[in-house]
Amino acid sequence: MDGRERGVFYARYSSPRQKHSSIEDQYRNCQDAADENRWMVLPEYHRADHAKTGVTLLGRKGIQELLVLANQKPRPFDIVLFDDTSRLGRDVGDVCKLVDQFDYAGVKLYFVTDELMSGNESFREAFIAKASGDEQFSRKLGKRVRRGRIGRFDAGYNPGGICFGYRNEKVFDLSKKGPYGEPGLKGMKEVIDPEKSQVVLRIFHAADEDMSDRNICLMLGKDGIAPPQPTHKRPKLSWSKGAVTTILTNQRYLGVRIYGKTKEIRNPDGKKERQDRPQSEWRIRERNPELQIVPDDLFWRVQEKRKLKATRIGVKSLGGMTRTEASRKYLFSGLLRCGLCGGKLIVRTTKPTRYGCFEYQDRGLCTNKSTISQELLEREFIHTLSEKLRDESHREELIQMVFEQVQSAKNTRLVGELSAVQRRKDLETSRATQARHKENLVKAVRESGGLKALYEELELVVRSIERIDEKLAGLNRPPLPEVTLEQVREFVNTQIEDLEKLLFGAAEALKMDFQRRITQIVVTPVEDETGRSFRITGDVDLFVAPEGVVQTNQVYLIGLHHTIPIAFEVIPYKTRQKWALPEAA
Numbered sequence: 001m002d003g004r005e006r007g008v009f010y011a012r013y014s015s016p017r018q019k020h021s022s023i024e025d026q027y028r029n030c031q032d033a034a035d036e037n038r039w040m041v042l043p044e045y046h047r048a049d050h051a052k053t054g055v056t057l058l059g060r061k062g063i064q065e066l067l068v069l070a071n072q073k074p075r076p077f078d079i080v081l082f083d084d085t086s087r088l089g090r091d092v093g094d095v096c097k098l099v100d101q102f103d104y105a106g107v108k109l110y111f112v113t114d115e116l117m118s119g120n121e122s123f124r125e126a127f128i129a130k131a132s133g134d135e136q137f138s139r140k141l142g143k144r145v146r147r148g149r150i151g152r153f154d155a156g157y158n159p160g161g162i163c164f165g166y167r168n169e170k171v172f173d174l175s176k177k178g179p180y181g182e183p184g185l186k187g188m189k190e191v192i193d194p195e196k197s198q199v200v201l202r203i204f205h206a207a208d209e210d211m212s213d214r215n216i217c218l219m220l221g222k223d224g225i226a227p228p229q230p231t232h233k234r235p236k237l238s239w240s241k242g243a244v245t246t247i248l249t250n251q252r253y254l255g256v257r258i259y260g261k262t263k264e265i266r267n268p269d270g271k272k273e274r275q276d277r278p279q280s281e282w283r284i285r286e287r288n289p290e291l292q293i294v295p296d297d298l299f300w301r302v303q304e305k306r307k308l309k310a311t312r313i314g315v316k317s318l319g320g321m322t323r324t325e326a327s328r329k330y331l332f333s334g335l336l337r338c339g340l341c342g343g344k345l346i347v348r349t350t351k352p353t354r355y356g357c358f359e360y361q362d363r364g365l366c367t368n369k370s371t372i373s374q375e376l377l378e379r380e381f382i383h384t385l386s387e388k389l390r391d392e393s394h395r396e397e398l399i400q401m402v403f404e405q406v407q408s409a410k411n412t413r414l415v416g417e418l419s420a421v422q423r424r425k426d427l428e429t430s431r432a433t434q435a436r437h438k439e440n441l442v443k444a445v446r447e448s449g450g451l452k453a454l455y456e457e458l459e460l461v462v463r464s465i466e467r468i469d470e471k472l473a474g475l476n477r478p479p480l481p482e483v484t485l486e487q488v489r490e491f492v493n494t495q496i497e498d499l500e501k502l503l504f505g506a507a508e509a510l511k512m513d514f515q516r517r518i519t520q521i522v523v524t525p526v527e528d529e530t531g532r533s534f535r536i537t538g539d540v541d542l543f544v545a546p547e548g549v550v551q552t553n554q555v556y557l558i559g560l561h562h563t564i565p566i567a568f569e570v571i572p573y574k575t576r577q578k579w580a581l582p583e584a585a
Contacts, residue, residue, distance in 0.1 A: 004460065007034050007079040007110070008045040010066060012087050023048050026083035033081060033112040042077055045069060063088070063098070070105040074470040077107065084113040085130040090138040092131045099127065153259045153283055157187030163252055164228040164243075165200040165293050167193040190291065197293045199225055203247055204294050207302045213241040213248075218364040238363045248306065254299055255292035257285040329507035331378050331514055332521055339524025339535065341366040347374075355523070370525045372534050376570060377523070382503050384568045385540060389496050398542070403488040424472065431468045437461055495543055517541040526569075534570040539563040 011026035027046070034041050047062035069076055080102065082088050088109070089095040099118055102109055109118040116127055149159035158168055168188040176184030199220070206216050217239040220227075227239045228247075247253075260283050262274045330353070336345035338357040343366060348356035353374035359366035388394055441458040448454060502510050521538035541563050 004038055004040040005078040005463065006042050006076070007039040007081050008042050008047070008066070008077045009081050010047050010063060010087065011083065012049040012060075012062070023050070026087065029083050029112050030081040033110065039079060045077055067098070067101055067105075070102055070107040073473070074467070075106060079108045079110055082109065082111050085111050085116070085127065086134040086137075089131075090134045092128065092135050095131050096128065150259070150283060152187050153257075153285065155187065156189075156285070158190040159259055163190075163250070164247060165193060165197045165253065166190050166291070167196075192291065192293060200247060200253060200293050203244060204253075204298055204302055207248055207305070208298060210305070213244045214361065214364065216244050217241060217362070221364055238365050241362050248302055251299075253292070253294040254296065255288045255290070257288065257291070259283045259285075329511065330374065331381075331507065331511050332518075333511065333515075335514065335518050335521050335538075337520050337522050338366060338368050339522045339537075340368045345372075345523055368525055370532060370534075372523060372570065373572070376572070377534075377536070380568060380570050381521070381536065381566065384566055385564065386500065386503055388564050388566070389500055395492070395496065399485070399489050399492050402492060403483075403485050406483050406488065427468055427472050431465060431472075434461055434465050434468065438465065492542075499542070514540075521566075531574070532572060534572075535567075536570055537565075537567045539565055 007030075009027050009030040011023045011030075013022040013026075031041065033039075045066070047066050049060050049062040066080055070080075085095070088098060088111075099109060103118060110116070111127075111130075114126075114130055116123055116130070118127070153159040157171065162168055167190075169191055171186045171189050172183035173186040174183050178184055203216055203220075206219065207213075211219070220239045225239075228243055251258075260277055260281055263277055265273055265275055330347070332355075334344075336355055337343065338345055338359065341357065341359050343357055343359035345355040346358045346361070348354055348361060348371050354371040355374060355377070356371040357366050357368040360368050438458065438461045441454060441461060445454045445458060502513050517540050518538060521536065524535045524537075526533050526535055
């Protein structure tokens with residue numbers, strides 16, 4: 001090592017519309033700055049966030065990974081380079097906190113275009129001023145974009161997006177020229193798509209004939225008609241009831257155009273949400289018969305039928321994590337998966353509550369039409385898990401397994417400590433060499449009267465010694481304490497007892513605990529000569545740290561790798577009555 005400070009690059013571009021070369025441009029600027037300052041570049045630690053906004057840290061994996069690396073001992077780099085302050089973020093609170101976190105880890109941040117280096121005396125004031133400007137720019141940009149869209153809407157153009165049944169056509173301004181001599185773009189005009197508009201009419205006619213939204217989905221999927229927004233996550237043709245409902249209630253098909261009914265905001269966690277705007281802020285364009293797809297009588301007839309159907313059936317909120325008072329006690333919200341298609345199981349009916357496959361109910365992509373009782377599933381799951389916890393042979397097997405892994409971890413640590421002895425000798429030898437070099441340089445500086453080149457070399461040697469000291473400090477790990485079999489037994493028994501108390505305590509507390517212990521529970525329907533039953537499988541983590549508590553207990557860390565496998569069969573009440581089987585206690 002030549003003693004130079006080690007730097008890595010971080011880049012970000014905020015929009016999919018920006019060129020991917022933006023990352024390369026930022027890296028090039030950072031590389032030029034590193035060469036100019038004689039910093040050693042470590043490409044293996046470069047990080048980038050593609051198409052991520054700077055107004056939130058949500059989803060910014062690149063910067064979060066660098067922060068984790070910076071806190072390692074010894075840390076792998078000394079400086080993180082950014083093209084400018086806006087690449088770190090556009091929220092003053094977020095970026096100031098990031099600067100403090102990197103500073104605490106001993107890592108400097110350098111912003112190339114702004115020539116700002118954290119740790120300098122005047123950095124804080126200059127950085128906050130730049131960060132405030134970045135945040136204001138982002139806010140003003142959003143307002144300018146909305147102002148531009150309103151202008152396009154008022155001029156008769158599409159302000160953005162596309163509606164199923166229509167397509168956008170470019171309208172050019174021949175009096176203006178683009179950057180390559182092409183005609184200037186005036187706006188996007190919305191016109192009826194002949195093929196998709198027929199699908200819209202078909203959906204309305206089907207609803208007028210009292211076909212349910214689900215059956216409309218099945219009809220469209222069977223005929224191979226692409227849904228409004230197929231994505232890479234759902235590449236196969238799959239209409240949803242939500243898409244059909246949106247089409248059937250959209251007054252846009254009457255030729256009515258409204259802009260600004262909703263707005264997009266970010267909540268304090270950084271996630272995007274849509275909020276309704278007051279009607280006074282809506283912009284309504286005069287009805288255009290040329291854009292009408294659905295006749296008035298057909299549209300309003302369908303609305304009346306849907307209103308009557310909703311009144312007859314009743315609109316209910318089914319399931320969800322906390323949507324209703326009952327749902328707060330649903331132990332398996334979000335955890336259930338269909339064993340046939342892998343899709344989610346959702347609450348299909350209430351009073352009594354029963355779970356069914358979402359892909360069957362909403363998209364018609366699964367053949368699993370069966371439903372399972374919430375009460376029966378939860379009761380049998382808790383019973384099976386409780387029996388596992390009380391099984392002495394299973395408990396002793398778990399204790400032995402954890403104890404063996406603790407001993408294995410200790411042996412691995414001992415082997416590592418033996419190799420660290422030689423590593424320590426090498427580092428101490430290198431430090432002694434650098435220390436002698438430092439003494440010679442100090443002497444040379446005194447004798448020469450303070451030559452600048454000698455000062456620079458002395459500074460590099462001092463930094464090299466500091467890094468060697470950091471590595472030596474990283475080798476000073478405390479020895480692992482001796483852990484006896486009885487200590488492991490006591491620890492495992494305590495964890496099992498705590499879980500047993502939860503199983504028969506308040507449903508809300510048990511639900512929150514299951515959300516942390518269970519990844520998924522697979523429910524597979526089984527048909528045989530006796531009737532229908534369900535095979536239930538899943539894993540329950542035995543050891544879960546209390547929320548917000550960092551665990552350092554060695555036994556605990558080993559135990560985190562252990563789960564309790566659950567597998568049992570649920571026989572519905574109807575099947576039991578049919579064969580006169582005794583009910584489970």
